[in-house]
Structure formats: C-alpha cells, structure tokens
Amino acid sequence: MSGVRAGLRRAGVALVALLVALVLWEVVKAVVPDTGVHLGTASLLPRTDDRAMPHVWDVLARLGEAESGARDAPTVLAATLSAAVFTLGIALVGWALGVVGGLLLAVLMQRWRVAEHAVLPWVVLSQTVPLVALAPLVVGWGGRLELGPLQWERWMSVALIASYLAFFPVAVGALRGLQSPTAAQVELFRAQAAGWGRTLVSLRLPAAVPHLLPALRLGAATAVVGAIVAEVSTGTRGGIGRLVVSYAQAASGDPAKPWAALLGAAVLGLVAAGVVGLLGLVLRRYRTAEVS
Amino acid sequence: MRSIPVPTGSRSGSTTSAVAPAAGAPRPGPAAAVRAVGVHKRFRTRAGVVTALQDVHLEVAAGEFVSLIGPSGCGKSTLLRLVADLEEPTSGELSVFGKAPRVAREAQDYGIAFQQAGLLPWRSVRGNVELPLELHGVGRRERAGRARELLALVGLSDFADHTPAQLSGGMQQRVAIARALAERPSLLLMDEPFGALDEMTRERMQTELVRICAESGAAVVFVTHSIPEAVFLSDRVVVMSPRPGRISAVVPIRLPGTGERTEGLREDAAFFAAVTAVREALHGGAAGTPAVAAPETAAGAPRGVDLR
Numbered sequence A: 001m002s003g004v005r006a007g008l009r010r011a012g013v014a015l016v017a018l019l020v021a022l023v024l025w026e027v028v029k030a031v032v033p034d035t036g037v038h039l040g041t042a043s044l045l046p047r048t049d050d051r052a053m054p055h056v057w058d059v060l061a062r063l064g065e066a067e068s069g070a071r072d073a074p075t076v077l078a079a080t081l082s083a084a085v086f087t088l089g090i091a092l093v094g095w096a097l098g099v100v101g102g103l104l105l106a107v108l109m110q111r112w113r114v115a116e117h118a119v120l121p122w123v124v125l126s127q128t129v130p131l132v133a134l135a136p137l138v139v140g141w142g143g144r145l146e147l148g149p150l151q152w153e154r155w156m157s158v159a160l161i162a163s164y165l166a167f168f169p170v171a172v173g174a175l176r177g178l179q180s181p182t183a184a185q186v187e188l189f190r191a192q193a194a195g196w197g198r199t200l201v202s203l204r205l206p207a208a209v210p211h212l213l214p215a216l217r218l219g220a221a222t223a224v225v226g227a228i229v230a231e232v233s234t235g236t237r238g239g240i241g242r243l244v245v246s247y248a249q250a251a252s253g254d255p256a257k258p259w260a261a262l263l264g265a266a267v268l269g270l271v272a273a274g275v276v277g278l279l280g281l282v283l284r285r286y287r288t289a290e291v292s
Numbered sequence B: 001m002r003s004i005p006v007p008t009g010s011r012s013g014s015t016t017s018a019v020a021p022a023a024g025a026p027r028p029g030p031a032a033a034v035r036a037v038g039v040h041k042r043f044r045t046r047a048g049v050v051t052a053l054q055d056v057h058l059e060v061a062a063g064e065f066v067s068l069i070g071p072s073g074c075g076k077s078t079l080l081r082l083v084a085d086l087e088e089p090t091s092g093e094l095s096v097f098g099k100a101p102r103v104a105r106e107a108q109d110y111g112i113a114f115q116q117a118g119l120l121p122w123r124s125v126r127g128n129v130e131l132p133l134e135l136h137g138v139g140r141r142e143r144a145g146r147a148r149e150l151l152a153l154v155g156l157s158d159f160a161d162h163t164p165a166q167l168s169g170g171m172q173q174r175v176a177i178a179r180a181l182a183e184r185p186s187l188l189l190m191d192e193p194f195g196a197l198d199e200m201t202r203e204r205m206q207t208e209l210v211r212i213c214a215e216s217g218a219a220v221v222f223v224t225h226s227i228p229e230a231v232f233l234s235d236r237v238v239v240m241s242p243r244p245g246r247i248s249a250v251v252p253i254r255l256p257g258t259g260e261r262t263e264g265l266r267e268d269a270a271f272f273a274a275v276t277a278v279r280e281a282l283h284g285g286a287a288g289t290p291a292v293a294a295p296e297t298a299a300g301a302p303r304g305v306d307l308r
C-alpha cells in the first residue's frame, strides 16, 4: 500500500531530522565556549556548560535513573511516561471536544453567511485571550457546577481548556474546506435537486477532507500544548505539565532532569500528531488533488 | 451525390414554429421541452446593470436538437442556466415541459453537462455516473446496472474503477455526459461540453451524441462556438448576438437523403451550404440581410433562414 510506504518514509525522514538535531546540539556544545558569546554586555549565544546544555547521553542516562532519593521512587522514564499518558488522555478528550465544536461551528458558518460574519471575528478574538488568565476562570466555573452525581474534576477543566485551543484551527480549516467545492460542483448538486444536507454529506464534507486533515493535526498539537499549560496554571497533578515544573526546580543540581521531561512533552505532541496521521490513512480516498 | 433536401422529420418535430414572438397564450398540444416567452435577464454588478438577455423567444419541441451559437458574452450560458433554474429570469415566462423551471428541476426532467466536467475527484468513474441516482435513492443493484449501461454507451466500460484524475479530458467529459444521461432525462442541457476536446475526439463525441439522442429521444439545448458542430448536430441553430444578448436568427438545418447524421454528412454539399448559412447569419447579424441563400430556400421549402 503506497500510503503505508509513504508514511514509513516520512517517519524515517523525521528520525533522521531528530538525529541531526541531536548532533547539532553536541556540535554547538563543543564549538561555543562554555560561557557563551558576548558582545559587550549583550549575549549573542547562550552558555553551553553542562548545567545549561547537558550532554545528550547524560539526559538519556538520567531517564534510566531513579526520579528522587526516596526508596520506592520510579525512574525518570517511568515517571515521564505515566505523566505523558495522563496528559495524552486529557489532550485527546480536549481534541475530540474541540473537533466536534469546530466542525459544528464551521457547518454553521457555511450554512449561514451571516453566521460567518458574526462568529468568525469572535473565533479569531478568542485565541488572543491568554490561557493563563482563562484557566482559573474555568476551574472556578467548573467548581460551581452541579451535575447530579457527576463531580466536576480538575482534569475536565484542563480538557476544556485544551479544546478551547484545538477548536480554532479545526473551525477555520473546516470552513475553508466546506467552501472549497467549485461553483460547477455546487450547481451540479442543485441541478439534481439535492438539499443542503445531502450536499453537505456527499459534496462539502468529502471536499473538506484535504483542508481538514492539516487542521486536525494542528488541533492535536495545540490540544497537547493547551493541556500542558492548563495543567500548570490550574495546578493539576499527575500530568506532564506538573512534571516539567517540578523537574525544572531541580535544574541547578540535576541539569539533565528537566530535559528529560521536555523530551516527554515533545514525544507527546508527536504521538498526538501520529494519531491524526492514522486518520489520514483511513481517509486517503478523499485526499485527492482537485480535478475540474 | 445529389439528393433533394428533405426535412429531418423524425426527431425534429419541425412543424413547431421557430419562435413565438407574440405574448404567450399557452399553446395546445403536447408541452414543448423548453418554451421561453419574452425572457429578460439583467445582472446587477458593481459596474452597473448588465443586460445578459433581452426579449428572448424560443421554443424547443420534445426530441428536438437546438444549438445556441453566438459571440462570447451574448448570453448563451445565461439562457441555459435560466432553463436549468440555476438563475431566475428578470422578466418573461419560461417553462420546461409546461412546468416552471424549478418544478422541472425538482422533477429531474433534465440532465446537464457543462464545459467543466465537474466530476468528484474522490469518486470512481462509476461512482460519478451513479451520483444522480444515489442522490435520488435508487437502490445499489439498479445503480450498478445503469452505470454499466451508461459506461458502455460512452465507451468507458474498462475505466469504471479509475478515478477522474486518471482520465484524459475527453474521457472525463464522456463521464460527465454519462452522468447527465443517468436518469433518462427527456431534456439535455449542454454548455460547450466538447469545448476542451481535440478535433478528432470532438467529431467522434458528436457522432456518439447523435446516436445517444436518437436512442433516448431526448430534446437537447446545446451551446457551442463551432459552426460545423452546430450544423452537424442540430435540427435548428439559434444565432445570438451580444449587447444586449438576444436571438438574431434561427437557421433550420435540413439534411439530404434520409436525414441521417453520419460521418459522410460532413463532406456533403448541403452540410457546407448550411455552415455558410449559419456563418452569414452570425456575421451579418440581424441588420438588413433579408435573403441569405440557404439551400433549403432554393429547394422551395417554406422556411429558410429566419431572420428577425
């Protein structure tokens, strides 16, 4: 299957790129003096001593060591992985929410021109609200919610904030996609007396796929970033956001540790994007280039 | 060969008059495929009002093949789009088989094929042909059967599972024509469907279209820029002129012999005479060229080139 082979080739290229980045890291470390490069008082290149830029192998080695001095402390790798899984779950929930919301919004905007003019500016504006300001508000509202037996939990606030970031690229990309059929195609459906719903299902949604897939990938990445930032700003435990912060506090004595957590966060984003990549494999029939 | 020009008879229903200039009391008898009475169409644009069509009278009988020809911008596409209910006339009356265009559209009385094939790239060739049937809830089994028939008709049986991107422009166009025929419409609206084809494919497609129309008995309104194409295909050629767009002449085409449109016709003297007649109607416009000598008039037929 050519789709699978292309996917493997892409993964291979990504791996090579990663290796190149690691080599570059070591080259910079070797070439640039430990104190960095200064011009007068302005710093041109950062410090490259082992505190600021630990060796790649030190970071990898740190992954295998215990997280702390406590007796039953897990290795950094185990701690990072479990935190990553926790955050990934939240990010996926947030992503799914964002996708549903973004799609609905896009369909609404496609259906009614007025809605596009009324809503789109707010959609754009919504993304300029700083997450850090939003997070405590969402937690506050959630805390006051009474959902019968269901308790509003911290992670739900985090998922909601993640969805708030994820819906934006989906809404914009889906709208562009839904509007992508040519006038000739739309008129063909009109001439067949196909209603709006039929036209949506048989024309607009399939035509939207090539626009939607990159939007979904972007949405996955922003959902991960949103979840991590929201974990930090709501003080949610168990996720990679919290891990990054607590490991960073150990940076002065244990410089490799925060990099390990960062590595975890990066892998998280890759996995999320990979999940969407699988979706693209399923929908590859619709990823054709346009023909007239 | 010398033969007496004879009206095309069977398909043309040529007793119906070319135009109905007087305002429209409904005519008795079977409803015309298309009937336009005093149709105007104006577009309001930022630059001002464009009169795309002015006072158009046209009647196309059931089973008749009528071509629209005229310089760019004279409103041919607009007229076709009015019939297809893709635009609404500013004033005047328009009916398709005696019904309002909207009703005819909803009843699927017509099939359309435009210059752009407009295929859906994510569907196979077969899927594209089946689209109209699918939209109207025809069952899977029946759809497949009809698609097989249609693809055989346009000579694409071997390409049923290809995607449109794997076909040449001419093949895509044939898929679009098969799609237009899917629901056995009694009226076909075609806007320069062969515009993008090379001359050889074009002539073959014309011959195929003649055959398809003869088999299905559908009336056709066919927009083209090619005079020979119009003459080869049509019972009548409607010549239009621009600014404002209106019908300037209607040229009935009478063929020699049995009136069969075969390849031989392209080399017939009567064919060239008809081409000349249309060309003169096109270039002469309506002004003061009353007697364009068409072969039909020479043969004593009552109507020759009908200049208005």
Ligand SMILES: Nc1ncnc2c1ncn2[C@@H]1O[C@H](COP(=O)(O)OP(=O)(O)OP(=O)(O)O)[C@@H](O)[C@H]1O
Pocket: B043, B044, B045, B050, B051, B052, B070, B071, B072, B073, B074, B075, B076, B077, B078, B079, B245
């Ligand atoms: N949607 C529209 N809005 C404004 N003006 C229009 C619109 N559609 C057509 N027109 C104008 O109406 C006139 C007739 O256009 P139309 O497309 O019917 O011409 P045509 O005879 O099909 O030309 P061509 O041979 O180039 O296809 C043109 O002047 C065009 O600019």
Ligand SMILES: [Mg+2]
Pocket: B076, B077, B078, B191
């Ligand atoms: Mg046109």
